[in-house]
Amino acid sequence: MRYRALTWDHPRGYNALAAAAAGLDEERDGLAIDWDKQPLEGFEAHPISDLCARYDLIVLDHPHVGEAVAERGLIPLEDLFTAADIAGWQRDSIGPSLASYRFADRHWALPLDAATQVMACRADLLDEPIPVTWAEVASLSERAPVALSLAGPHACLTFLSMATAFGDPPAVADPDRLVSAEVGERVLDLMATLAGRMPAAVRGLNPIGLLGHMARIDKVALCPLVYGYVNYAAPTAAGEKPVTFADAPRATADGRPGSTLGGTGIGVSVRCEVTPALLDHLRWLLGAEAQRSFIPAHDGQPSRRDAWADTAVNERWGGFYRNTAATLEAAYVRPRHAGYIAFQADAAAMIRDALADGTPHPALLDRLQHRYAASRPVAGTER
Structure with a gap:
């Protein structure tokens, strides 16, 4: 199964996702993902309903969630993953990274990237x-x-x-x-x-x-x-x-x-034909190995709290994560x-x-x- 996906045009938004997709083999893994890019201004303001109509996976910012729900463009995580999966992401994600995607009693995106x-x-x-x-x-x-x-x-x-x-x-x-x-x-x-x-x-x-x-x-x-x-x-x-x-x-x-709060999440659009292989790939992107090693090594900015505290990650990136973690933990979540x-x-x-x-x-x-x-x-x- 080949999926069409959209992220934003910056090494932080694109490189890790593209590298992860490059490691997939459609015949071996049962999926392939083609990642397109849009400018930062499009990421901040482009109507989410249009993106949901054209892409299977969409990297989005949490204030777009209300619009996406109103337009019925995304599948809630509760319909895709187990309660244990969601509870684990809530426990492991830094600050309100996952909570920011909760709206109308459901979660609408996976907290891939944390920023504020x-x-x-x-x-x-x-x-x-x-x-x-x-x-x-x-x-x-x-x-x-x-x-x-x-x-x-x-x-x-x-x-x-x-x-x-x-x-x-x-x-x-x-x-x-x-x-x-x-x-x-x-x-x-x-x-x-x-x-x-x-x-x-x-x-x-x-x-x-x-x-x-x-x-x-x-x-x-x-x-x-x-x-x-x-x-x-x-x-x-x-x-x-x-x-x-x-x-x-x-x-x-x-x-x-x-x-x-800023950061990004991955939403799954209602046009997406979801397979177990896709869900496993998304779980891997949020897992400890990817978040503490693969994503930082490919210019990404992880969402897991333990990655922000990791000594090796901080040594590589000038203490960025340790020096700003307190701000992220206390970040304000916008209306949605x-x-x-x-x-x-x-x-x-x-x-x-x-x-x-x-x-x-x-x-x-x-x-x-x-x-x-x-x-x-x-x-x-x-x-």
């Missing part, structure tokens, strides 16, 4: 310790070039993470309220300060572009929140310098690191209702525009709250 926003810096460009708190980040920005990740949906994601650090994880205390006025204005004030000081050359860069810029060009000393890509911690390309990763900033030194992705895109554009034109922050918060409320289901749908 963390702090990235060029340690060789800093004359002082890496900051721990947001106050320290703001202070550093007066003396060294500090960049925010604002392109695409990331202006919104940065806002959500900072609100989490300041004690109001969005839409958690009240699913119908994005953030309180007090926390929202505090976050926007700080974002405006940092955005006003950041180098213009990186304003339009997505996380991959921003980290690549940091590795190649000595112009950005620190980005306080950007999705972690282990590849940049130990670069192999000529002329690139290592990026040091650390936990996301906190409001206080002993507070919660504010970060919005069917209208969330559209809200995220609109909110990011609103925030970027407001930072550029000086819109008063209370007015921006009011617009964000109304747009969020409009994205919510009428009643009764789980987040």
Whole structure:
């Protein structure tokens, strides 16, 4: 059986899956998998219903789950795997990696890859310790070039993470309220300060572009929140310098690191003709051997907690996993209702525009709250 599959176009998203598929023999193993790639922007925003209609396996981000369920595009894991399988992945996956794919009392994707926003810096460009708190980040920005990740949906994601650090994880205390006025204005004030000081050359860069810029060009000393890509911690390309990763900033030194969960899962579409051989391959991808050895060796970023603590894995990748695991364990999980992705895109554009034109922050918060409320289901749908 030959399957058509889609992931995203970056070594972290593609290389391990492609290498695993290359080791399959259709006659011997009973399956073959052809992995296609889409750009990061497509991964973040392309309608999941369209992808489910064209592919058997889809690598997706957890906020797409509500849309996929509404469109009846994915098969729940409970219909494919045993309760023991799912319980094992829940136990072994770091942070909310598996829980983020639970919606409407079912799980909709396998937690292949774990990631969240963390702090990235060029340690060789800093004359002082890496900051721990947001106050320290703001202070550093007066003396060294500090960049925010604002392109695409990331202006919104940065806002959500900072609100989490300041004690109001969005839409958690009240699913119908994005953030309180007090926390929202505090976050926007700080974002405006940092955005006003950041180098213009990186304003339009997505996380991959921003980290690549940091590795190649000595112009950005620190980005306080950007999705972690282990590849940049130990670069192999000529002329690139290592990026040091650390936990996301906190409001206080002993507070919660504010970060919005990313990572990827593998969903099985309803068009897929599922076989035992396919399920065994998917189990292997989430197993200890693949997650601690094969996936890291092929530029991937594992989801198992023991892989993040593994000494050999950390030695190979500059301590990336050990240095950021606490942030991942505490990561904020976004809403997953069917209208969330559209809200995220609109909110990011609103925030970027407001930072550029000086819109008063209370007015921006009011617009964000109304747009969020409009994205919510009428009643009764789980987040």
